[in-house]
Amino acid sequence: MSLQNPYLPSRAVIMEVIQETKSETQDVKTFRLKLDEPFDYRPGQFVEFSVAGIGECTFGFASSPLIKDHMELTVKRTGYVTENIHMLSEGSTVWIRGPFGNSFPLEKMEGSxxxxxxxxxxxxxxxxxxxxxxxxxxxxxxxxxxxxxxxxxxxxxxxxxxxxxxxxxxxxxxxxxxxxxxxxxxxxxxxxxxxxxxxxxxxxxxxxxxxxxxxxxxxxxxxxxxxxxxxxxxxxxLEMRMTCGVGKCGKCNIGHRYVCIDGPVFSMAELGEMPSEY
Amino acid sequence: MSGYEMLSSFGSSHVMTGNQLSAALDDLLQKFTVVAPVMADNKLVYDEVKDVSDIVLDDGLPYKSPKEIVFPRAEDVMRFLENRVEEAQVIKPVLLVGAKPCDVAAMNVLDEVFTGEQGRFKDSFYNNRREFLTIVGMNCREKKAGCFCEERGLNPAFSVDCDGFLTLQHDGAVYKPLTEKGIDLFSGTAAALSNPVSPGTEPASHGAEPASHGAESLVLNTTEGEVFNAMPWEKYAEGCIGCGTCTFICPTCHCFNLRDSEKNGIVTRTRVWDSCMYPKFTLHAGGHNPRTKKYERFRQRVLHKYLYIPENYGCIACTGCGRCIRSCPGGLNIRNTVADIRSRLETKGEVPV
The missing domain is CATH 3.40.50.80 (Nucleotide-binding domain of ferredoxin-NADP reductase (FNR) module)
Structure with a gap:
């Protein structure tokens, strides 16, 4: 993601594809990615993950931010974009922009x-x-x-x-x-x-x-x-349909909150004050 | 400092005859893509001007809003190259002439959402277009069926939220520059601002705040908890056919999608309008949908404009232009809906439907 323009993704290459589920459908895979322009993130944040010509989808980071040489995203095959992601293999080019959203309040949870x-x-x-x-x-x-x-x-x-x-x-x-x-x-x-x-x-x-x-x-x-x-x-x-990740496109709007910038992490106290549209 | 307080700090108003204005706009066609009210298919619309004589200034509110200048219905925004992406926007300087005060106000709302401080992220694609846009407003002299801008606190005779403002008079107009861009606009044209209004003849609307300003009667002073479930939303949304016309015709609606397409081996990403009135708008890939019913979607549209955007940006995302009311095949009426909510809040829900 360029600093000037949050919509522009940067390139990543798939290092490894891990088949997660062993049940009949085998519908979940984890993609280990090497980013051209690595960035720091906090647990709970998410990215927009694109396959050029297919489209973009939202995924939470699935690997620890303490790992610096790669990043993992776990993808369930459930729609057009994810079906196409599942067909990719080691060496394929994909596109990433982020990180977006808030994060788990890890400092606040200390002592718990x-x-x-x-x-x-x-x-x-x-x-x-x-x-x-x-x-x-x-x-x-x-x-x-x-x-x-x-x-x-x-x-x-x-x-x-x-x-x-x-x-x-x-x-x-x-x-x-x-x-x-x-x-x-x-x-x-x-x-x-x-x-x-x-x-x-x-x-x-x-x-x-x-x-x-x-x-x-x-x-x-x-x-x-x-x-x-x-x-x-x-x-x-929270999981919500999203397009932009930056509070503009309107999809993840719940009450006056946008899941992409005010969330995706919420306490139940916060959710209790929001319309139950999730 | 409010817009009205700033009025005196810019240049004084100038008188232009109809011929001078036409000649000036003709000169400006060399410098800008000029967008103004013109007739197309028997409808008055804001569209690109090919010939100055096509401009229709002395008429009512155009059928569609000018939001497509800054937020086109489909716009290529980037291309994927081998190892990077490049921006794909094609932007030309645009001069919008004859924007009615409600449409000027709508642009303020879009500015807040896409580029305002409260928005946290600046939308580069919108910002790129907005920086190349000059807006000359114009007084609105015809109230159409469904118009309610005055209840929204707007003054149909004047707006300070543009670069300059034209007030039509018999055989000509008075032009009041409101920004540096607005002062510079006519310099070097056939109507260089050389004819200041004589003392005492400045249109009254240019000076004082209108009586309705700051006294908006159509606002919701309430909370999400108070209106979300308590109002008869199913009743309000009766007749909705889910066509989304209200959102596309709205000068402030700005929901969008990003779509990829491939041509000659090059993948382009395009930003296209989307609508919260469609069930797929919120449909998760996994099948769950937080907003499955039509009344839930109409509630989203009303509250997003009258409660959520005010909470986030301090402005109401409805200008009272009435376009959605005039265009709705199902006869839905956002003004009457908000007015009904207000009376229910005042009487604690005692109003019969």
Whole structure:
């Protein structure tokens, strides 16, 4: 992105394509990119990702900002642009502009226990924060960590190659759940909002960070609030259709907020004051 | 310092005869692409002027607004090269003559959204065009059905928010320069500003603020929480066929999309108008849609103009030009909608629909 013109992307080359989901559809891949003009970003921010001649889509960063030599974006094949992205391979040229949006308030969360709950692809925009907090340079700024990762089936988890590493981190509890029972599955079954009462956490010290499909976020945040967690300590990152990323094109407008510049990260206290149009 | 306070600091007004004005505009055609009210397909529109005699100054509000000068309905903005992109805008200096005060006010709204401080990001494509635009406003003498600019606090006789203003008089006009651009405009033309108005003959509208200024009656002093669910939006949106005409004809609507196309192996990205009245506007790739119903989309249009933009930019994004009211095939009426919301707020919802 040029400083003068936020619409102009710069070139990136695909270094590696990682097949994430193992279920029948195999519909999620992670693209590791080398940027011509690398930039710094904060966990929670996003980029506009283009394939020339096809179009542009919005993706949250999926890799830690502490990694400096590449950047990862995780893409579900679900529409015209993403189908075309999925056909790309190592060496392909793509286009990136960003970073856009606010970020998770990591300084404000210092001293908190953290409870991450994600559904499906919703893990991707949280991964920069997860890896940032686990980094030895920052880990002691945060308390205990709980992670509840949800997916439809065992084959639909993304970043499953990271799970063992995360589960073994000190002061960390790692849980997985799937929508309905599956052969050989010995972890949780059921939607995340039905499970949080089975995972004890300190109401006084915990900040919850959620990401997943909009219906899941709504059910889950309601469950946390009913459980007694104040909305000010529940954060999510919203998904909205976007074009510009800079608060002009009108698509991601909710009330007087624009998800692209006022978000995508909001606390439930902030969302509670906005029309429920997400 | 408000525009009205600044009035005295610019050059004094000058009288031009009709012939002088025509000759001056003819000279300016060499220097600018001149856009002015002209007849096309039996409609008065702001369009590029080929011959000065085509300009229709002594008539009402043109059918369409002049927003396409700064925000074209489709505009190539960049091309993809092998390892970089290049800007693809083609920009010429434009002189807009005869902009009615409501359309001048609309340009202020677009300026705020695209290039204002509150917008945080400057929209380079809009800014490039805006910097090459000179606006000469003109008094509006015909109130059309559906016009309600005075309720919006505008003065149809005058505006300070342009580079210069022409007030039509019998056989000619009085030109009041309002910016440096406006002072320089006619220098060196056939009507070089050599004929100042004689004392006491300055049009009254050029001096004082209009009575309606700052006393806008059609505003919403409310909150999102108070109106979002509490108003009969389904009733207001009855008749909407979702055509989007209101948004395209609106002088302040500015939603857009970016589309790629390929020709002779070169990929160009084009900015095209979009509309919040279309269900696909907010449709996620994954199928979820936060705004599936027509009344939700009409609510978005009304509140975006009367509540959200005022909150973000301090101005209402509706000038009362009435174009959406005159053009709506379903008979929707934003003025009556806002007036109804106001009366419900005043009486705490006791007004029968």
């Amino acid at each position: 226990d953290l409870f991450y709950v994600t559904g499906g692809l919703g893990l991707a925009p949280l991964r920069p924060m997860i890896d940032y907090v686990f980094d030895p340079a920052y880990r002691d700024r945060y308390g205990k960590i709980k992670m509840l990762m949800a997916a439809r089936t065992p084959g639909d988890f993304i970043f499953s190659y990271d799970f063992e590493k995360w589960a073994q981190m000190p002061d960390t509890e790692f849980y997985q759940t799937i929508d309905s029972p599956a052969e050989g599955w010995n972890q949780f079954v059921g939607f995340p909002h039905t499970l949080i009462e089975k995972i004890p956490f300190d109401l006084e010290k915990t900040t919850a960070v959620l990401c997943g499909p909009p219906p899941m976020i709504k059910a889950l945040s309601n469950a946390f609030v009913q459980y007694g967690l104040p909305p000010e300590r529940i954060y999510t990152t």
